[in-house]
Structure formats: C-alpha cells, structure tokens
Amino acid sequence: MNPSNGKGSMSTASSSAAWKAGDVVPDQFPAGLRVLVVDDDPTCLVILEKMLRACLYEVTKCNRAEIALSLLRENKNGFDIVISDVHMPDMDGFKLLEHIGLEMDLPVIMMSADDGKNVVMKGVTHGACDYLIKPVRIEALRNIWQHVVRKRKNEWRELEQSGSVEEGDRQQKPCDDLDYSSSANEGNWKSSKKRKDEEEETEERDDSSTLKKPRVVWSVELHQQFVAAVNQLGIDKAVPKKILELMNVPGLTRENVASHLQKYRLYLRRLSGVSQHHSSLNNSFMSPEATFGPMSSLNGLDLQTLAVTGQLPAQSLANLQAAGLGRSAAKSGIPMPLIDQRNLFSFENPKSRFGEGQQQHLSSSKPMNLLHGIPTTMEPKQLASLHQSAQSLGNMNVQVNSHGAQSSSLLMQMAKTQSRGNILNESAGSHLPTLPSSIGQPIISNGIAGGVIGRNEIGDNGRGTGYNQVAQTSSMLSFPMNHTTELAGNNFPIGSTPGISNVTSKGAFHEEVNSEIKSSAGFVPSYDIFNDLHPQKSQDWELQNVGLHFNASQNANPVQGNLDVSSSVLVHQGYSSRQQGSGQNRNISAMGRTMFSGLEATGQGNEQIMDQLLNNLIVDTPVRVKYERFSDTSSQNALFADPFGQEDLMSALLKQQQGNTGPAEPDFDFDGYSIDNIPV
C-alpha cells in the first residue's frame, strides 16, 4: 500500500487518512488523528476534548450515542478512533461498541469511572481495544493512536499473507482442519476427496507460494461465488482447490481462495460469538423481533441461560429449543444455548485483548441457543421433545412466524430436491425467528453472528466460548466494514436447507445428512466445534482476525450492505456441518448461529434464510448424538481464518486511499447477495 496516495499533503481531514492507506504514516502522525468522543456528561466531554486537542488530535465530541452513530455512518471514513463512555442514558456504551464494530470496524476505547473487573472484562469481550478508567489523564490519551495503527497493520498483514508466501502456513491450518473433519466424517464421500485435495494443495502451495500473486478484490459477485462453492462442497469439506474449481474464475488462485476461506471461517466464528452479546445490540441494531437464535450445536447449549440473560427473545428460545429438542431427544440434557440476537453482534474488538478473551467461556454467561424452537418435520417423538423443550424455555418465542411465509419460499427452493419438504413448511409456519429484514445484506453481520453463535456453543467445552465472543465481536465489527478478517469459520449461510429437511424426516441422520448435505449448499462448520477442539488454534486465527477486522473498518461499508451479505452467508453455511456425524451438529448450530446473527444484524427479516437455518437446525437435532463426537473433527472450526473480507477490505481500503472514491468493492455490501444466488 502506498501511504502517500497523494493525500498526505491534503487538508487536515485527509491528512490522517493518508497514512491509513499504507504502512507509512505521515510525519505529523499521530497529530490529526480524528477522534470521536462520546460521553453523556458534559464536564467529562469538554475535559476530554481539551486533552485530545492538547495531543493534537482532531476532536469531535458527542453527548449521545445515537448521534455518534449517525455521525459515524454519515462519514464512513471520517474518524479514526472512537472513545466512548460506558454508562450513557440513551444507549449502553457496549452496545454502541458493538454497533461501531459491526458497521464501521473502528477501534473503540471504553471509559468509565467503574474499574470493576467485570466491567473491564465486558469491554474486552465486546471488543473494545482499550479501557480507560476515569478520570482520564492526558497521558492515557497520548497513545491511543497505537490502536489505530495496530489495526491497520493487522489488516495489512492479512492482505499480505493472503497473497504471499506465508499464506501457505496460515492456510495450512484450515486445510488441516478440513482434513480432520473430513476424515471424521462418516460415510462421507468427500472425505477421501478432501484428503486428496489437501495433498494437492500442499503441493500447489509449494509451487505457488513463491509467486507473488496480485491482490484479489473479493467483490460481491466473487464472494457469492465463493460462498456458493463452499456451500456446495460443504463448509467442512471446502478446500481451496475445490472451491477454486467450482468457482471457475479465471485468474483466481488457490492461494486467494485459501486466504479468503480462512477469513470466512473466522467471520463465521465471530458471528457465533457475537450472538451472545447481541442483547444490547439488539435494540438499536435491528428490530427486536429479529432475534434469531441460530441453533448451533444443540449440544450443551445453555438455552436457559441465554433466555435468562434476556438476550434471546422468548420466541427464539422456544423455537430453538423446539428445534434443538429433536436432538435432545437423542441426547437429553443438553441445553441449547440460544444465540441472542444481540449477542450476535456483540463484537468485541479482539485486538490486544483478544487472546485473553478467546478461550474464555464467554458463552458460559450467555450460551447461545440455536434455533430450538424451529419446528420441522421431525418425527413425532422429536417434535414432542421439541415442544417440551420449548416449554421449558418459557416464554421464548421466536418470531419466526412472521417470516415463515417468506422463508418457506426459500426453503422450498432448497428442499426442492428433497422429498421432505415438510420441514420447510413447518418451520416456515412456525417458529422461524423473525429475521431481520436486512438478511440479504452483508454477510459480515451474518457471518459474524454465525461465528459468534458457533462460539458460544462451545460453551460447554469451555473453550471457544470466550473466543467466540471475542472473535465474533471483532469479526463482527470488522466485518461490516468490509473487513474480511473476521470470517472465522462461522456458519455461513445456510445453504443446505434441503439437506436438513431430509435429515429430520429420516432417522438416519448421518448418512442422510451427508448425502443431503452434499446436494445442498455447504454447511458452515460449526464453530463451536473448533472452539472445543482447538483452543489454541482458534487463538491463533482469532488473533489474526483481530487485526483484520479492525483494519478493514476504514472503508466505508454501508452497514446495509454488510448485513445483506451476512444473511446470505448464513443461508449457505448452515449445512456444512451436517455432513459429518460430528460435524453435523456443528454445522447446524453454526448455521443457525450464522443465520441468526446475520439476520439479526441486518435487521432484515430474511425469512428464507431463517427457514434454511431452521431447517438446518432441525436437521441437526437428530444428529445431535453425533455432535458430541465432533469435538474430534471440529478441528477445522478452530481454523477459521480471518474473515474472508480481509483481502477485499484491504483492496478496498487501498483503492479508496488511492483516490477511489467509489465504494470499495470488497466491502461487503452484499446488497445483492440474495439466497437465490446460492446454487443449491
């Protein structure tokens, strides 16, 4: 990236922007850093403004979170960093943090007179890049620029890696994971193929790693193709080589795809983690009805907890439970975490805190329940169990109904080939959680949600939960911004609805699911799996993600766009997990999560996606038993690399910096990303 894209010498406003473009910062940096400070207390506000001015920063003060958000939205690239108070009357600081992370992917510093460990931890998990205790001293403010630089550096690093020699190393993990998961798949014809692919990839990597590939801009279309390919292959089995083949895009290399896949997975992971924090975000972010509690692995999800935390609307919980009950029938006693919509987007800035929060059992506090209440064509027994679980949930009711009609259409598409289209109908009619209208929007939000959810699931494992939330937060934040980083293997769009329906109707989940899955879009590997299995790995890539998502934020990515993408992503991914016995659960839950998260984030009621999710979830239920096992195979979940948007984001960033005033392509403004585009 050429830092001096001609902007360095421009007006003050752009002077700070100039350095963003590249690794080099202008001489006067950090002077001119554009800070937005939000605090409802006028005294604190003027003091902070004075201090920041003394640091030679450009300060904009704001006493209301809503105003701050609109300021940020209006000037997509107008600010470098945000400092916000935690306690504000109109909006909780953490919720604002989530929003910013999701929509703008800017580094956010939280402040409070409260220095209690819990509050600080909350800052970490929500993705704040720093936490200052009031009264804030000017010394503390002098170095805030480091957060901006760090974020950008990570972003750059991500781009570099995607096209460079190091790519092999980083991508190796996901590939390896894929292998593991495939090998764990039972009766999955793809596993052997995957292994072969893995070998081939390794060889390819050696050959191509030495070549410097030109940056690939992951446009909306390209990404759609990518997701479609992934869904088709099955998220667990989606290896770069095969994805590349499916996409059939001239000039695209396996490395490009591998890197993008890494990000995508991370994004998904983050989505699952975000759902936990979604509660706060929910209100402002999307219609309350959109609480979509994707059903990630129904195993061990603490639906109750989630319900209690109030994050997941009663309806969602009910639905999730219902859906998840099918599984619980097979495996009783496994609480299904509800993925609170709000959680979906509780994007924590992974940044420096990322490592800490990752392994924490974030989900433990707010387990995500995947769509339990999604009615499907489950066997009577299953249904019964579903109902039971729904009841146990209490008043949760996923407002799926409203979207049922719409989603059923989508589901129908998916389930076309399947004989069991009932699920679609049922799910559509009943507990489909209210999908945010913007579901069709950026994948990021969905992915993140999915990712978040997935992570939360892991709650039981205790491992990834923390991570999910953190990662998700970060990914969520960054993702909307077109930062591809966080696509941590979250559940991507539910593609395999059809598969789900089939599975549910049958009893033999595995085989059927596998076969069904194949036909459907790829499942998103349930991130929960990887959380459990590979905490280390998740950490690795999470950290990667962390950097990623923050960097990308600079590009103006309309939130809308992001949301759409995410919804579509969700749709696709749901099914990838189904393929494997163990993976299935994962996927479904991941899917559910992604879907929910995406749906919620976007605020659009994408019924179709919901349906798919539901289907996925429902299908997942029966395979719940298998889920348990998937800890072995969920390795790939852990690998979710940075959000797939990284490269795109960076490209976009670069472009913009280079004078492109046009919308950055990579920005995940997947406005046009509709489920219809997903090849089933």
Add this chain to the structure above:
Amino acid sequence: MDKNHLQRQLEMKRSLLDQGYLDEQFIQLEELEDGDNPNFVEETVTTFYANSARLLQNIEQALGSRPIDFTALDNCMHQFKSSSTSIGATRVKKECTLFMEYCEAANAEGCIRTFRQVKQEHASLKTKLENYFKLARQGGTSAGGHAGRS
C-alpha cells in the same frame, strides 16, 4: 499581575489540595489551560456545577420513590461521581463512594444520610472554587495562572 493576588491564589489552591477538596485531577485541568482557552478550568467547573445540579435532582428523586430502586440510584450516583471525579472533587467523590456502598447494601437510611453529606461537600466546594476563581480574576490571571484577558 498583582503579586498579592497571585500569591493568595496559589495559597488557596494549596490549601484546597491539602484539605482534600481537590486533587491531582484539578491540577491536570489547570495544566491544560493555554492561551487559546485561558479560562478553561473555570468554564469546566461552571459546566460541572450546572450539570451536577441536575444529577443531584435525579438522585433526590430516586431516593424519594418508594420502594427505592437501588439499581437506578446507583446508576444516578455513578454518573454524578464520575462527573465530580473529572474535576478533581475529592471529598465529594469520597461521599459518593460511601453512598454507593450503601446502595449496594440496599441500605436506604445509609443512602439518605450519605446523600446529605454529598450535597454538603458539593456546595462547600462550590463556594471555595468561586472564591478561588474570583481571586484569579482579580489577579489578572486565569485559574491556571495564565495572564488573563479578564
């Protein structure tokens, strides 16, 4: 510049610091003052008192409701405390902390009693600061000691 005034101003400040009315934060604010904004500290304190009156009202109301919502009360006080801390009002801050402890313990009596202390400290500091700024103005300097444009 009136030496007497400046000296008296400094002595007053010293005394306020020693007695715990003000702390390091206040000094920080004074250091922030510069030529562009010579009355920054006084303006900030004025803003504080204008806003804190409203916050105290909120607390008063919360205390008056039955049953007392201690969570809301705690939130209100947290805001007030945060504001007071920002100008370095140490004694006020201490009373606020005590108040919040009573809140945590859901001790209404303790809260009411402590709140009176809070208001007292708040008012007493206001008077002292008013004198301080007056002295600064008379001395031809701003609170922070800058040659003022008063």
